Amino acid sequence: MKNFNSSALHSHSQSTNHIRERNSRKYSLLSVLPLRFSLRGYGFCMATLFLFCFGSLFYQLNGGPPKILLDIRQYLGGSTYLDDHGQPAPRVLPFPSQVIYNRVGKCGSRTVVILLRLLAEKHQFNLVSSDIHNKTRLTKHEQVDLMKNISSIPQPFLYTRHVHFLNFTRFKIEQPVYINIIRDPINRFLSNYFFRRFGDWRGEQNHLIRTPGMKDDERYLDINVCILENYPECSNPRVFYIIPYFCGQHPQCREPGVWALERAKQNVLENYLLVGILEELEDVLLLLERLLPHYFTGVLNIYKSPDYKKMGNMTGTVRKQTPTLEALQVLYHRMRYEYEFYNFVRDQFHLTKKKIGLKSVSKPPAYSNDFLQQLALRTPEPLDEDEELETDLEDANSWLVHP
Numbered sequence: 001m002k003n004f005n006s007s008a009l010h011s012h013s014q015s016t017n018h019i020r021e022r023n024s025r026k027y028s029l030l031s032v033l034p035l036r037f038s039l040r041g042y043g044f045c046m047a048t049l050f051l052f053c054f055g056s057l058f059y060q061l062n063g064g065p066p067k068i069l070l071d072i073r074q075y076l077g078g079s080t081y082l083d084d085h086g087q088p089a090p091r092v093l094p095f096p097s098q099v100i101y102n103r104v105g106k107c108g109s110r111t112v113v114i115l116l117r118l119l120a121e122k123h124q125f126n127l128v129s130s131d132i133h134n135k136t137r138l139t140k141h142e143q144v145d146l147m148k149n150i151s152s153i154p155q156p157f158l159y160t161r162h163v164h165f166l167n168f169t170r171f172k173i174e175q176p177v178y179i180n181i182i183r184d185p186i187n188r189f190l191s192n193y194f195f196r197r198f199g200d201w202r203g204e205q206n207h208l209i210r211t212p213g214m215k216d217d218e219r220y221l222d223i224n225v226c227i228l229e230n231y232p233e234c235s236n237p238r239v240f241y242i243i244p245y246f247c248g249q250h251p252q253c254r255e256p257g258v259w260a261l262e263r264a265k266q267n268v269l270e271n272y273l274l275v276g277i278l279e280e281l282e283d284v285l286l287l288l289e290r291l292l293p294h295y296f297t298g299v300l301n302i303y304k305s306p307d308y309k310k311m312g313n314m315t316g317t318v319r320k321q322t323p324t325l326e327a328l329q330v331l332y333h334r335m336r337y338e339y340e341f342y343n344f345v346r347d348q349f350h351l352t353k354k355k356i357g358l359k360s361v362s363k364p365p366a367y368s369n370d371f372l373q374q375l376a377l378r379t380p381e382p383l384d385e386d387e388e389l390e391t392d393l394e395d396a397n398s399w400l401v402h403p
């Protein structure tokens with residue numbers, strides 16, 4: 001920060017001298033007035049550029065966003081405070097060769113992982129999908145182990161696991177580019193609630209056999225009771241779920257509050273190439289295709305192909321009960337940080353869409369009662385995420401052989 005200020009002063013005074021010198025030459029002319037103003041404007045402009053230039057340099061030296069992310073954003077054009085460099089945009093889209101998708105549970109990641117299986121073959125990158133589905137936070141030692149493991153995968157690779165954000169920079173390992181997808185928080189919660197109890201398209205009987213440990217009291221617990229009587233499953237910190245994926249491994253990242261929220265937001269800006277929202281999955285895939293062509297070219301064709309649609313048919317026959325409006329409102333209040341984060345991510349996503357030239361469908365504001373009533377029914381579920389992913393992928397592979 002000290003550096004930031006001194007460099008700003010330095011570049012500013014430099015450009016003021018610059019103006020004075022050039023002004024003195026045409027001093028006598030009255031008509032020079034507009035010119036003086038425009039030169040002053042020019043000076044300010046240059047000073048601002050210097051400021052951003054030095055600023056972002058020091059920012060990066062202090063562990064700011066990975067350079068490749070800035071390069072990609074710059075290539076896209078437009079500007080956010082993070083990419084105002086004043087350097088010419090690169091002519092070729094930079095190619096990140098390390099990508100992490102730290103997929104959030106019940107946010108459509110099963111769909112995406114199946115697509116990735118197909119894409120990895122098509123584009124010859126290494127897809128590593130962790131088979132650990134129930135461990136999102138790690139000890140410091142486990143973090144270092146995992147990051148070393150990830151870094152040792154032959155590049156280009158895409159690594160995916162249900163895991164809270166890992167800060168490679170902190171351990172002096174090169175930071176990969178992150179991507180992710182989230183979803184309306186209450187819809188995610190409901191999807192998880194009923195999936196835990198009744199499973200998915202493979203049928204309820206199947207699920208009952210696979211989850212013998214669950215007592216009937218729990219399985220058939222009315223969701224309104226769960227919410228209104230503050231069962232742990234329906235209360236904080238358990239419903240503070242999405243933010244920790246973006247905040248990181250710090251214990252405070254799991255405490256519902258502003259600290260975790262703000263850190264998660266900042267992290268989205270600094271380390272994520274794209275965080276899509278499941279409600280606009282086709283646009284997410286389109287953007288991935290544009291931003292990471294070496295990984296995602298052709299993904300929309302696959303997604304829209306009849307074969308894939310057939311697979312998409314094997315989806316949520318999960319018994320869903322819509323909570324009462326009262327319960328939804330209580331839950332909504334309990335998840336206010338999650339919503340603040342979701343809305344932030346959605347706005348960022350729409351911004352990126354705009355840069356690429358895609359229109360955003362405007363949704364009603366999250367606060368109306370109408371919205372709450374529709375909430376549980378709104379999201380079309382392409383193929384829901386599943387804790388036991390691997391067996392489904394076997395199914396996927398059976399038609400993968402004939403593309």
Ligand SMILES: *[C@@H]1O[C@H](CO)[C@@H](O)[C@H](O)[C@H]1NC(C)=O
Pocket residue numbers: 134135
């Ligand atoms: C995760 O699941 C495995 C088996 O699938 C189990 O042995 C292990 O105890 C679970 N770990 C946690 C933290 O729940």
Ligand SMILES: *[C@@H]1O[C@H](CO)[C@@H](O)[C@H](O)[C@H]1NC(C)=O
Pocket residue numbers: 142145146149
């Ligand atoms: C890292 O890789 C090694 C060998 O492949 C494996 O034994 C180990 O469990 C991995 N560690 C983590 C944290 O994934």
Ligand SMILES: *[C@@H]1O[C@H](CO)[C@@H](O)[C@H](O)[C@H]1NC(C)=O
Pocket residue numbers: 062063167169170247248263267
């Ligand atoms: C990651 O670690 C770096 C260096 O310790 C730190 O500056 C940065 O704030 C951390 N980022 C997150 C999101 O934890």
Ligand SMILES: *[C@@H]1O[C@H](CO)[C@@H](O)[C@H](O)[C@H]1NC(C)=O
Pocket residue numbers: 309310313
């Ligand atoms: C999806 O399933 C329904 C009912 O099982 C069937 O009528 C329909 O043809 C299927 N669609 C596709 C694309 O397979």
